[in-house]
Amino acid sequence: MTDRLPHEKGFHVSWDQLHRDARALAWRLQGEGPDEGGWRAVVAITRGGMAPAMIVARELDIRMVDTISVKSYNHQTQSEPKVIKSPDMDVVGDGTGVLIIDDLVDTGKTLEVVRKHMPKAHIATVYAKPMGRPQVNTFITEVSQDTWIFFPWDMALQYVEPYRGKD
Numbered sequence: 001m002t003d004r005l006p007h008e009k010g011f012h013v014s015w016d017q018l019h020r021d022a023r024a025l026a027w028r029l030q031g032e033g034p035d036e037g038g039w040r041a042v043v044a045i046t047r048g049g050m051a052p053a054m055i056v057a058r059e060l061d062i063r064m065v066d067t068i069s070v071k072s073y074n075h076q077t078q079s080e081p082k083v084i085k086s087p088d089m090d091v092v093g094d095g096t097g098v099l100i101i102d103d104l105v106d107t108g109k110t111l112e113v114v115r116k117h118m119p120k121a122h123i124a125t126v127y128a129k130p131m132g133r134p135q136v137n138t139f140i141t142e143v144s145q146d147t148w149i150f151f152p153w154d155m156a157l158q159y160v161e162p163y164r165g166k167d
């Protein structure tokens with residue numbers, strides 16, 4: 001068990017921002033497939049990879065979409081990652097021509113486990129922290145290791161006190 005608190009900084013991502021960044025990822029991945037037919041399939045790492053994977057699959061017109069489920073974090077506390085659901089191995093094989101998508105890489109432990117399942121796959125994340133960068137083939141935005149990324153599905157709009165009137 002690794003206690004990852006405290007994170008010095010917070011990086012808050014809105015739905016708009018996530019949509020833009022996931023589309024930028026798709027743009028970068030376009031034409032990077034192993035042959036002219038493009039990518040054979042997308043595998044989303046649940047749960048955080050599902051929204052970016054849907055956006056990438058839409059932009060690159062990939063209809064074959066599967067999931068791999070890796071459990072490791074409970075809020076901000078990490079334990080050893082375990083694959084609790086595999087993709088259809090008849091479809092993904094050794095990963096050739098397969099695009100694996102996650103929302104972010106932090107320590108890289110999740111991707112280490114995923115790569116063992118599909119060693120030839122191309123791994124892409126929207127966000128990356130320095131420790132996990134070696135595990136990723138393509139990403140869009142890097143944030144520092146002491147930053148916690150907050151995704152729109154973990155947040156809600158709420159009232160804030162005006163500056164004047166506090167304390």
Ligand SMILES: O=P(O)(O)OC[C@H]1O[C@H](OP(=O)(O)OP(=O)(O)O)[C@H](O)[C@@H]1O
Pocket residue numbers: 045046047048049070071072073074102103104105106107108109110111132
């Ligand atoms: O590089 P690592 O240190 O392994 O961390 C990255 C993983 O952590 C988060 O998933 P989480 O395990 O919290 O599950 P979730 O996607 O279901 O929220 C995130 O979505 C990545 O999959």
Ligand SMILES: Nc1nc2[nH]cnc2c(=O)[nH]1
Pocket residue numbers: 073104106107147148149150151
């Ligand atoms: N939401 C979120 N999940 C994570 N899992 C590992 N690192 C992070 C992070 O910075 N944000």
Ligand SMILES: [Mg+2]
Pocket residue numbers: 045046047048049102
């Ligand atoms: Mg995840």
